[in-house]
Amino acid sequence: MPKRPLYIIGAGSQSKVLLSMIQECGKECSGIFDDDEKLFGSTLWGVPVRGRISDMPDKEETEAVIAIGDNNTRVEISGRFRNVSWSLLVHPRTCIHSSVEMGEGSAIFPGTIIHAESVIGRHVIINSAAVLGYGTRIGD
Structure with a gap:
């Protein structure tokens, strides 16, 4: 394919x-x-x-x-x-809990940490080394 x-x-x-x-x-x-x-x-x-x-x-x-x-x-x-x-782009050097929801078109840059039950909307940019605490909601 x-x-x-x-x-x-x-x-x-x-x-x-x-x-x-x-x-x-x-x-x-x-x-x-x-x-x-x-x-x-x-x-x-x-x-x-x-x-x-x-x-x-x-x-x-x-x-x-x-x-x-x-x-x-x-x-x-x-x-x-x-x-x-x-495309959802997630750099391999991130730490993202399995319960996090991420929207299409978003980009998660290296060093980012996203804690449990957070929601990242569509077309969101999370820059390098950002830390999002439990239950954070960004976008949409």
Whole structure:
């Protein structure tokens, strides 16, 4: 079975952090989409910037993550795509209790500790070395 393409939306500093994590998780990024025309045709660590965000295929076999720091923008962009499979990225060097619920499109960076019965919503970014206590709720 062929691997689904994994894309990043956004080509700023957050995309570099996510691209690094994707690679550390043993995955491969197929491309980046961003609305800055000056970036079209360029590469980030060998990964091509393929075009506008709206150019990303809106298909079930498309896997993506949004690399934009602004919460409202992430929600707005995710609403544009009805069929995309939003990737949940969890760095292998985290400590997350088995009862934690994590939403699609979220990114959990290295060193993070999440205690029991916490809930992480959709498209949430938990930065490195964060500690979320028992029953914490973020997003949605």
